Amino acid sequence: MLNHGLNWPANYNAVPKEVFVREDVYALELERIFRGPEWHLLGHESEIPEPGDFKTIDLADVPLLFSRGSDGVVRVFYNSCSHRGTQLETAPSGNASRFQCPYHRWVFGNRGELIGCPQHEGFTPGFRREDYPLAQPRFELFGGLIFVSLSADAPALEAFLGDARQHLLESIGGGRPLQLLGYQKARYDCNWKAIIDNDGYHPALLHVALRMIGWAGGKGEFGIDPVRGHRLASSEIGAPQNNGFLADPSLVTTPGGEAAVRFSGVTLFPACTSAPHFGTTNLRFYIPRGVDRTDVHFAYFGFADDPPEVRQHRTRQVSNLLGPGGLISLEDAAMFHRVQIGSHTPGNATFQKGVRDPIALPTESAQNEEGGNAVFWEYYRKVLGFGRSRA
Amino acid sequence: MITLDSADLLALDRLSAACSDAIDRRDMKAWLATYSTRPEASYICNTRESVESGRDVAFVLDDCRARLEDRVTFVEKVWAGSFQKYQSRHIAQRITAHRTGEDTFATTSNFAVFFTPEETGLTTLFGTGVYEDVVVREAGSLRLLSRRAILDSTLISRYFVYPI
Numbered sequence: 001m002l003n004h005g006l007n008w009p010a011n012y013n014a015v016p017k018e019v020f021v022r023e024d025v026y027a028l029e030l031e032r033i034f035r036g037p038e039w040h041l042l043g044h045e046s047e048i049p050e051p052g053d054f055k056t057i058d059l060a061d062v063p064l065l066f067s068r069g070s071d072g073v074v075r076v077f078y079n080s081c082s083h084r085g086t087q088l089e090t091a092p093s094g095n096a097s098r099f100q101c102p103y104h105r106w107v108f109g110n111r112g113e114l115i116g117c118p119q120h121e122g123f124t125p126g127f128r129r130e131d132y133p134l135a136q137p138r139f140e141l142f143g144g145l146i147f148v149s150l151s152a153d154a155p156a157l158e159a160f161l162g163d164a165r166q167h168l169l170e171s172i173g174g175g176r177p178l179q180l181l182g183y184q185k186a187r188y189d190c191n192w193k194a195i196i197d198n199d200g201y202h203p204a205l206l207h208v209a210l211r212m213i214g215w216a217g218g219k220g221e222f223g224i225d226p227v228r229g230h231r232l233a234s235s236e237i238g239a240p241q242n243n244g245f246l247a248d249p250s251l252v253t254t255p256g257g258e259a260a261v262r263f264s265g266v267t268l269f270p271a272c273t274s275a276p277h278f279g280t281t282n283l284r285f286y287i288p289r290g291v292d293r294t295d296v297h298f299a300y301f302g303f304a305d306d307p308p309e310v311r312q313h314r315t316r317q318v319s320n321l322l323g324p325g326g327l328i329s330l331e332d333a334a335m336f337h338r339v340q341i342g343s344h345t346p347g348n349a350t351f352q353k354g355v356r357d358p359i360a361l362p363t364e365s366a367q368n369e370e371g372g373n374a375v376f377w378e379y380y381r382k383v384l385g386f387g388r389s390r391a
Numbered sequence: 392m393i394t395l396d397s398a399d400l401l402a403l404d405r406l407s408a409a410c411s412d413a414i415d416r417r418d419m420k421a422w423l424a425t426y427s428t429r430p431e432a433s434y435i436c437n438t439r440e441s442v443e444s445g446r447d448v449a450f451v452l453d454d455c456r457a458r459l460e461d462r463v464t465f466v467e468k469v470w471a472g473s474f475q476k477y478q479s480r481h482i483a484q485r486i487t488a489h490r491t492g493e494d495t496f497a498t499t500s501n502f503a504v505f506f507t508p509e510e511t512g513l514t515t516l517f518g519t520g521v522y523e524d525v526v527v528r529e530a531g532s533l534r535l536l537s538r539r540a541i542l543d544s545t546l547i548s549r550y551f552v553y554p555i
Binding site: 212246251327335 | 436441446450451452453454457458460464470473474545548551
């Protein structure tokens with residue numbers, strides 16, 4: 001293994017801080033992770049529910065176009081004309097039966113087929129339109145979730161997900177059809193891993209609102225995928241009793257007034273989070289923009305059969321509770337920035353909470369711990385080819 | 392036809408300035424004081440992308456007076472000490488103004504918000520957009536009954552603590 005001048009510590013509970021700030025490490029991540037044999041969650045089919053609906057999103061720096069064709073089938077394309085590579089669609093979302101490249105007016109259907117290319121009588125001998133559809137990366141749908149891989153070597157999606165499959169389905173409502181509520185999008189001034197490395201140790205300490213409104217997290221189960229370190233949390237979480245702290249306590253009540261709701265949160269390698277709150281599905285799509293910049297799209301979903309008042313409740317709730325200005329999540333963004341700035345100092349970041357044996361890879365962890373993140377880091381270390389120091 | 396006079400315009404501009412000034416001084420109680428005491432008083436901050444696509448999820452959705460009061464609590468009691476301090480600077484320019492009743496007005500104003508984080512000292516443009524305000528006269532003074540801040544940006548930089 002190469003160490004790229006980077007000395008990975010012997011202990012599993014230590015991570016060199018330089019992996020958050022080195023440009024060469026980031027370039028290697030783009031090559032081996034984001035263009036490598038991994039899967040990336042970047043959408044849900046309910047974001048484009050009608051024929052012709054589309055959304056654009058980037059996988060790191062690669063522009064993609066998600067389209068539901070006029071045949072009702074969801075497809076993923078590179079957002080790039082098959083002629084000269086020009087970016088095809090610029091809108092974040094919309095509805096279109098056709099996509100026209102303005103450069104030479106090549107026109108594509110919403111199933112990716114090339115419909116028209118002006119002045120083709122002078123084209124290369126043997127030119128056929130059917131040879132020039134929009135190019136496609138690998139993509140698969142799982143429970144309506146849209147995963148993309150830029151590598152032919154990625155394992156089958158179900159193998160990639162492993163034990164996370166059931167948790168992932170539970171985290172998005174267990175198969176009940178979803179309906180998009182909307183997005184909050186922010187650019188964080190931090191490396192993508194600073195976000196993914198968030199842990200279960202911090203919530204009760206950082207998010208003082210939880211204590212002030214008397215909202216205690218449930219004691220539940222926590223699992224770690226042994227290969228990639230996907231983290232799986234599940235518990236029964238009760239709604240806080242109104243203690244008068246909030247003038248409008250509806251911010252922290254369940255949509256149907258239930259005393260408790262099931263929580264199933266999933267963090268997948270390399271960068272994907274499904275974290276429902278009060279039964280409202282919240283997918284977070286992460287788009288690395290550089291070693292110290294990451295776009296985060298918070299996408300919120302209710303259920304297609306929600307009554308209007310429940311849909312309104314969910315909308316009001318997620319708007320003020322979550323995202324870059326949310327009651328219980330604003331502090332996360334602030335901490336990610338501070339991790340980024342502090343990571344320019346020498347040495348290692350360490351995990352302490354829940355570390356039973358620092359020279360062994362953990363096989364279990366608990367919801368209020370951080371030691372389980374070591375499995376993510378061990379897989380990351382191997383993918384990037386960093387040699388581990390001897391104990 | 393109900394018309395505006397110069398005194399109305401001056402009063403509307405003073406209200407808008409008072410709101411911007413309160414935020415830039417990080418005085419949340421002064422910010423709240425620029426809003427009506429009616430239960431339906433509201434402040435919503437969203438992106439143009441969301442508005443145009445008909446999605447109501449917002450960055451801030453304080454759609455009643457109680458939520459406005461809670462925002463003061465968020466800033467002063469919940470988030471205090473956990474975010475990186477920053478100085479905001481609001482520049483607003485009234486674009487339209489109409490009297491919609493004896494004591495009610497509707498205005499739109501373009502805004503630009505500059506942002507200077509304490510740790511870098513570097514000023515950048517946080518965002519631009521438009522305020523859509525409904526203003527009412529209460530006890531002889533103008534107050535915001537509703538303000539909708541619609542950001543041109545599709546995504547915001549970092550996070551924000553104080554209202555835009």
